[in-house]
Amino acid sequence: MRSVVLVGGGQAGAVAARTLRRRGYDGAITVLADEPHRPYQRPPLSKEYLAAADDSGLELLPEAWTTEHAIEVRTGTRAAEICAREGAVLLADGSRIPADAVLLATGARARRLPGLDGDGVFGLRTRDDADGLRERLGPGTHLVMVGGGFIGAEVASVARTRGAAVTMLEAGPVPLAQAVGARLGEACARIARANGVDVRVNTRVDGLRTGTRGLVVRTSDGDLEADVVVVGVGAEPNVELAVASGLEVGHGVLVDQYCRTSTEHVYAAGDVAEHPHGGRRVRVEHVDNATRQAAVAARNMLGEQTPYDDPHWFYSDQFGRNLQHVGHAGTHDRMVVRGDLEDESWTAFFLDDAGLVTAAFALDAGEEIAVARELISMRLGVPEHVLADRDADLFEALEEVG
Numbered sequence: 001m002r003s004v005v006l007v008g009g010g011q012a013g014a015v016a017a018r019t020l021r022r023r024g025y026d027g028a029i030t031v032l033a034d035e036p037h038r039p040y041q042r043p044p045l046s047k048e049y050l051a052a053a054d055d056s057g058l059e060l061l062p063e064a065w066t067t068e069h070a071i072e073v074r075t076g077t078r079a080a081e082i083c084a085r086e087g088a089v090l091l092a093d094g095s096r097i098p099a100d101a102v103l104l105a106t107g108a109r110a111r112r113l114p115g116l117d118g119d120g121v122f123g124l125r126t127r128d129d130a131d132g133l134r135e136r137l138g139p140g141t142h143l144v145m146v147g148g149g150f151i152g153a154e155v156a157s158v159a160r161t162r163g164a165a166v167t168m169l170e171a172g173p174v175p176l177a178q179a180v181g182a183r184l185g186e187a188c189a190r191i192a193r194a195n196g197v198d199v200r201v202n203t204r205v206d207g208l209r210t211g212t213r214g215l216v217v218r219t220s221d222g223d224l225e226a227d228v229v230v231v232g233v234g235a236e237p238n239v240e241l242a243v244a245s246g247l248e249v250g251h252g253v254l255v256d257q258y259c260r261t262s263t264e265h266v267y268a269a270g271d272v273a274e275h276p277h278g279g280r281r282v283r284v285e286h287v288d289n290a291t292r293q294a295a296v297a298a299r300n301m302l303g304e305q306t307p308y309d310d311p312h313w314f315y316s317d318q319f320g321r322n323l324q325h326v327g328h329a330g331t332h333d334r335m336v337v338r339g340d341l342e343d344e345s346w347t348a349f350f351l352d353d354a355g356l357v358t359a360a361f362a363l364d365a366g367e368e369i370a371v372a373r374e375l376i377s378m379r380l381g382v383p384e385h386v387l388a389d390r391d392a393d394l395f396e397a398l399e400e401v402g
């Protein structure tokens with residue numbers, strides 16, 4: 001293999017570049033990044049980078065490192081088509097780059113809502129989005145956050161620390177209910193409310209107009225004046241390149257457990273990849289998934305046969321609290337709470353019919369998520385009363401069953 005092209009300057013593209021070099025690949029590596037910036041991390045965009053424009057630690061592939069390792073990062077460069085038979089990637093400017101293998105790491109973009117755009121209205125996906133939004137969040141401003149998901153709560157949290165008033169609109173009866181269930185979603189909403197966020201549920205947004213003082217958001221519950229509106233209603237995968245290249249696409253770019261797409265020598269990883277996991281196909285928008293999956297894809301490009309089947313994990317920092325989730329709960333799984341959902345810290349475990357942990361969600365209890373991750377990946381059972389008992393040592397219990 002003489003030349004690898006990594007399409008997408010995000011988490012997955014950057015990790016693949018690092019893995020290829022660390023595993024000894026010495027051919028050409030080109031990272032194509034359509035944004036004007038060198039590859040950077042996205043999680044800080046709704047947290048510390050939004051709070052203060054400190055970009056130290058944001059970069060994923062510092063220039064000194066890519067120079068030393070002979071990796072070419074081409075910013076402002078969009079791939080238009082993968083021409084697998086010719087062994088090339090066609091760029092939007094009409095030029096071509098030779099490619100013996102390609103990683104599609106094109107990520108996702110913020111979903112938009114019809115009628116919700118214009119000055120003062122933001123999605124939050126890029127560094128430029130965060131820079132524009134930060135300027136609008138300050139004392140005396142009113143943010144209307146459309147969407148009560150994790151990013152919505154993180155933006156609300158930063159806005160509150162910057163002195164803004166925040167109204168959060170959630171279309172369903174409980175924020176986060178689809179992700180973690182109604183009881184845990186309610187526990188998260190309590191934290192937001194305790195930090196001064198006006199969380200309004202069962203509230204649909206119908207449109208936007210300009211009023212005398214700024215924006216007016218039309219909702220099913222009446223009009224709301226706002227200085228700034230953030231639309232945080234999920235993301236859509238960037239599948240255009242895959243479609244143009246004739247790859248199989250479902251809810252994302254379809255890959256097998258080895259991160260291979262339907263076209264030989266073309267791999268996909270990260271937010272764009274729909275992959276097999278626990279008997280179903282999923283597309284996951286978490287940084288840990290992008291990291292691990294891209295590392296596996298890079299190893300398989302080099303001739304390994306490593307399956308990607310790690311439990312999915314994500315975190316969220318909001319209102320000075322840390323939330324972590326691992327696994328996938330089935331719709332009929334039982335929930336066992338360690339602690340009390342009114343406490344400062346708790347962990348909820350989800351168990352299947354066989355009593356095995358399928359997922360866990362924790363508030364300020366990351367070490368218990370680490371145990372849950374082991375239990376899920378090794379398919380080990382710990383008695384329910386031990387999981388529920390705050391005084392029982394979970395690491396000890398893990399050692400006993402492991």
Ligand SMILES: Cc1cc2nc3c(=O)[nH]c(=O)nc-3n(C[C@H](O)[C@H](O)[C@H](O)COP(=O)(O)OP(=O)(O)OC[C@H]3O[C@@H](n4cnc5c(N)ncnc54)[C@H](O)[C@@H]3O)c2cc1C
Nearest residue numbers: 008010011012034042043079106107270271285286287314
């Ligand atoms: C604000 C925010 C906060 C987040 N917080 C968390 C968190 O707390 N915890 C967590 O687990 N996850 C979080 N995430 C999710 C996490 O950042 C993503 O899962 C991760 O960035 C996915 O990496 P990726 O490489 O697949 O895609 P991306 O990071 O989206 O990178 C893809 C890149 O490819 C570019 N591209 C697309 N098409 C082309 C093309 N044809 N040619 C060239 N370039 C192209 C895109 O413009 C983009 O720059 C957050 C995401 C956002 C936006």
